[in-house]
Amino acid sequence: MSIKNLNLQSVKTLYLAEMARSLRTVLQSIVSPVISTSLYFVVFGAAIGTRISEVDGVSYGAFIVPGLIMLMLLTQSVSNASFGIFFPRFSGSIYEILSAPMSYVEIVLGYVGAAATKSLILGAIVLVTARLFVPYSIDHPAMMVLFLVLTAVTFSLLGFIIGIWADGFEKLQLVPLLVITPLTFLGGTFYSIDMLPPFWQAVTLANPVVYLVSGFRWSFYGISDVSPLVSLAMILLFLGAALAVVAWIFKTGYRLKP
Amino acid sequence: MIRVEGLSKTFAGGFQALKDVDLTIRRGEIFALLGPNGAGKTTLISVICGLVNASRGRVLVDDHDNVRDYRAARRLIGLVPQELTNEAFTTVWDTVSFSRGLFGKPGDPAHIERVLRALTLWDKRHNRLLELSGGMKRRVLIAKALSHEPQVLFLDEPTAGVDVELRREMWEVVRALRAEGVTIILTTHYIEEAEEMADRIGVIRAGEIVLVEEKHALMRKLGSKELTLHLHEPLDSVPPALAGHALALAEEGHALVYTYDATSEQDGSSISGLLADLEAVGLRVKDLHTRQSSLEDIFVSLVRERR
Structure with missing residues (x-):
């Protein structure tokens, strides 16, 4: 389908309504993630960080900035997007979206676009906030933005999938808490994987978040655990996989259209 | 459309x-x-x-x-x-x-x-x-x-x-x-x-x-009608002479209810037939009224019929 055929009015309506929803809950959706991420900067960056030796020539406080932003980006993208589609399913108001003259692409653009936008706004706020506590530099700003955007979109797609798969609030929380957060903590946010014993280094490479954090950190300081090109390839791979699953969902009507 | x-x-x-x-x-x-x-x-x-x-x-x-x-x-x-x-x-x-x-x-x-x-x-x-x-x-x-x-x-x-x-x-x-x-x-x-x-x-x-x-x-089409005849004297049962009509006793014998199909051809004659037979049996009618079945009756009978 070409851009010309897109029903932009519908996409815009859905997108703006989703954005308005998070403005209504600004404390929960913006203030709280910014504060909780900032706490890490205060504790690990400014307080403890000064007593920890440099990693690859970067002060510890600065070293953890990219990983923490990634952590926040992943969890927020997933939770925003999953809640965005889960809530209308839960309340029943999804009937209106499904009976509207909208294609699947347009529905995804509206929901995932809004969720990714929110995460990116949060990412920008946290990036600025971090500067208050920790000095850092960005060597490759364009690549940084690219990593940020690709990650926000990919994980918003993942959230969208979870929001459709979940049949209760418990499942909605399950993946972010049990999968995303552990993977991020073990994904080299707080350490370089060189610091691990060889066996655990190998295990860690099976963790997709390692590639995200490593690539993102490279865009800041030019240091990385794996080549930035590998990181980029991995993100694109996740993106492709997420798109495939979303396409399958709409093709089969899974949990949306009996 | x-x-x-x-x-x-x-x-x-x-x-x-x-x-x-x-x-x-x-x-x-x-x-x-x-x-x-x-x-x-x-x-x-x-x-x-x-x-x-x-x-x-x-x-x-x-x-x-x-x-x-x-x-x-x-x-x-x-x-x-x-x-x-x-x-x-x-x-x-x-x-x-x-x-x-x-x-x-x-x-x-x-x-x-x-x-x-x-x-x-x-x-x-x-x-x-x-x-x-x-x-x-x-x-x-x-x-x-x-x-x-x-x-x-x-x-x-x-x-x-x-x-x-x-x-x-x-x-x-x-x-x-x-x-x-x-x-x-x-x-x-x-x-x-x-x-x-x-x-x-x-x-x-x-x-x-x-x-x-x-x-x-x-x-x-489906609307059957009911004719209710209120009697002067209550009956214990429908008199045998009237058995040919679709009659039922109601109101503890004080009324006879006649169900008929207003659209079918012989109805007019069947009502006059009924009235003549009532006369012959000597039943005196105090009052009468008819009722057209509502859509609800039609619906209930339709759904029941096909079950």
Whole structure:
């Protein structure tokens, strides 16, 4: 389908309504993630960080900035997007979206676009906030933005999938808490994987978040655990996989259209 | 306006909700779909509106196939669902405007205002949905469905759980819409609603359309009448001399009830025959009245008959 055929009015309506929803809950959706991420900067960056030796020539406080932003980006993208589609399913108001003259692409653009936008706004706020506590530099700003955007979109797609798969609030929380957060903590946010014993280094490479954090950190300081090109390839791979699953969902009507 | 052809729906669990349904809805009419719970009313509407995939058959909305040409088909349709489903925290104005945009129409505050005024929601336009009563919420759903100026409006059980006054108001709204040329399909349990509103009536039972008929023709055709004869002296049983007539005792022997079909040919003579026989037996009639069966009676007998 070409851009010309897109029903932009519908996409815009859905997108703006989703954005308005998070403005209504600004404390929960913006203030709280910014504060909780900032706490890490205060504790690990400014307080403890000064007593920890440099990693690859970067002060510890600065070293953890990219990983923490990634952590926040992943969890927020997933939770925003999953809640965005889960809530209308839960309340029943999804009937209106499904009976509207909208294609699947347009529905995804509206929901995932809004969720990714929110995460990116949060990412920008946290990036600025971090500067208050920790000095850092960005060597490759364009690549940084690219990593940020690709990650926000990919994980918003993942959230969208979870929001459709979940049949209760418990499942909605399950993946972010049990999968995303552990993977991020073990994904080299707080350490370089060189610091691990060889066996655990190998295990860690099976963790997709390692590639995200490593690539993102490279865009800041030019240091990385794996080549930035590998990181980029991995993100694109996740993106492709997420798109495939979303396409399958709409093709089969899974949990949306009996 | 809408053509449903050979439509079947079997759900994943194996339950067949629709069996080879054929149905044509004419432009500008009010069509009432009557049926007991679980008959397939909502499933049929859901398939037409694109909420449920059909297993077989097709649906044409103003000649647009609702799967291949879903955009054109769906643009013409407004749907008011059975359940009160709302985003609780948005305002009436916002949610109705949202619906219009979702259907791809540019904003038109004048139209939204007209819709809200017609549904007496104008004073509530800045209220959040959670502050509204059940009847108000239902009107909001109607306003949402009308926001994009549909040509066909589906009302799934529009007056379930709505008080009498509001129901009358709702009927007025529906009539006004019909006057504007909107085709209306409503499902209902309330037979009086179909009787009051509909031009044509379809009866659905266990996934099959049992009957589609003009309302008046249906009532004429299936409408049996009852003649009640109040007697001077009570009877213990129907006298044997009158056994040839379809008579039953009522009111503890104080009345005889004669059931007949007003449309059949010999009826006139059968009533005079009955009256003559009564005379012959020496029964004196104090009073008499007749009653035409309502749509409800027709419906109940129809559903029972086919069971």
